[in-house]
Amino acid sequence: MIPSKEELVKECFFKTSRSGGKGGQNVNKVSSKVELIFKVQDSSLFSEEQKLLLAEKLSTRLDNEGNxxxxxxxxxxxxxxxxxxxxxxxxxxxxxxxxxxxxxxTKIPKAVIEKRLKNKASTADKKKNRKIIDY
Known part of the structure; x- marks a missing residue:
């Protein structure tokens, strides 16, 4: 169960900085880029099992400190x-x-196996009949 948005925001830390790209003067003046930092292990919103699951699933996205x-x-x-x-x-x-x-x-039904084998046999017969027999 995911905690509410307000509870999550209380445990998050936000950093702002100037973002690159288009925007003209706005880019040079305003710090519009936002970086959210969430400490998974220090969170009181999740149980220990959930923290382990999060650490396992998000292992590629976590830094050295587990953020x-x-x-x-x-x-x-x-x-x-x-x-x-x-x-x-x-x-x-x-x-x-x-x-x-x-x-x-699941088990493969017998009818499906028989159909596949029958199809294989008919293909083999077709190719066998194409051969030129040299007497």
Whole structure:
């Protein structure tokens, strides 16, 4: 179960900086790039099992200290970028906390096996009949 947006924001740390790219003078003046830093191991919102699951699933996205960094610089507004980072965090956490069901191996039906073998035999006969027999 994912905690509410407000609870997550309380445990996040935000950094702002100037973003590159288009925007003219706005890029040079305004710090619109937002970086969200979330400490997975220090979070009080998740149980120990959930923290282990998050650490395992997000292992490629965590830094050496176990912090999750999410960056957004798509909009010209700092507020919109901040909202985007929070939304990205929520989607990332929901995806990584989902546990997949174990796959039950199914048996191949006899009719399917027989059909495949019959098809193989007919193909083999076709190719056998193409041969030129030399007496």
């Amino acid at each position: 999750l960094h999410i960056i957004s610089q798509e909009d010209r507004s700092q507020l919109l970028n901040k909202q985007r980072t929070v939304f990205k965090l929520i989607t990332l956490l929901t995806k990584s906390l989902q546990v997949q069901k174990k796959r039950k191996p």
